[in-house]
Amino acid sequence: MLTTGLILILASLGLAQGLFLSFYVFSLKNGNREKHFFLGLFIFGLTIRIGKSVLNYYVPLENWQNNIGISGILIASPALWLYGISLFEKNKTITPKTYLHFLPFILFLVLIPFVPRDGNFESFWNYGIVVFHLFFYLIVSWNYLYKNKLKVSKNLFSWYRKILIGTTLIWVHYIGNLLDFTYYYIRGPIFYSLLIYAFSYLFLHQHRLQMQKYSSSQLDKKDSKTLYRQIKALFESEKVYLDDKVNLNMIAEKLNVKSREISQAINENTEQNFYDFVNQYRIEKAETLLKDSSYKNEKIATIAYESGFGNVTSFNLAFKKKTGVTPSVYKKH
Incomplete structure (x- = not known):
């Protein structure tokens, strides 16, 4: 004892x-x-x-x-x-x-x-x-x-x-x-x-x-926050997430920075990777479309493509991960 x-x-x-x-x-x-x-x-x-x-x-x-x-x-x-x-x-x-x-x-x-x-x-x-x-x-x-x-x-x-x-x-x-x-x-x-x-x-x-x-990165905390705000502004103004081919290099080129810095800014400020960050915007768009009465008779595939997803499978997986239900179930409710 x-x-x-x-x-x-x-x-x-x-x-x-x-x-x-x-x-x-x-x-x-x-x-x-x-x-x-x-x-x-x-x-x-x-x-x-x-x-x-x-x-x-x-x-x-x-x-x-x-x-x-x-x-x-x-x-x-x-x-x-x-x-x-x-x-x-x-x-x-x-x-x-x-x-x-x-x-x-x-x-x-x-x-x-x-x-x-x-x-x-x-x-x-x-x-x-x-x-x-x-x-x-x-x-x-x-x-x-x-x-x-x-x-x-x-x-x-x-x-x-x-x-x-x-x-x-x-x-x-x-x-x-x-x-x-x-x-x-x-x-x-x-x-x-x-x-x-x-x-x-x-x-x-x-x-x-x-x-x-990110120990070898020259991007400090202040610059990381500034770059993150620029990324958000780009996503919200140009809606780049609607392009199913969007990637780190494309965003880096638009903002004239390195792709690694884009990844770092997103990860440090949201604790998400780049594709989860992109899918977040896409799912918000999909939720808006699923609630829109003018899309009531549209197929789930149409919603997926118009939200920026390249295929229905990835759309279903990402949507359920965020909301807990599939797009079809979400649409019914």
């Missing part, structure tokens, strides 16, 4: 790693900023929660200190779900209403001095609500993951699933805390510490590979 000192060292190192990883993710500027924000917020909230448990195991905390730790879950829960959305739907706009999901955290923070922490039924009820809060967002997140399984790459699906599995296992340990099982109470932080090291390795390894991919 682990000694008290070793438990403290393992848990403390895990907490330090969690804080480092959360602030590192917050600092990332390339790609989808909202994705980085919600991932950082999730890790930070979970780290606060686990930190409370570690401290409380060794040093008796006052009520308000305990409650600050508990409030971390009210940050982590919605951040977990919103991270999935920003990960899978890169072009989805996060509206101000989205942040209403963090309202329970704000209310809990305001009421911190009044929330009981004495082990009676009222305390059990209040902390039971916090347990249910994470349970609810875990269910919503798992449902969202499998609902979008066919729309995202295997790598993205696998990455988000690993995060959900880890979070679910952590919360199983903390159910023991709610039931006053001391063994589970301290076992959770240890498990979390190991898990956060695994997350850190996977995330940092993936990010390092991304940086190495």
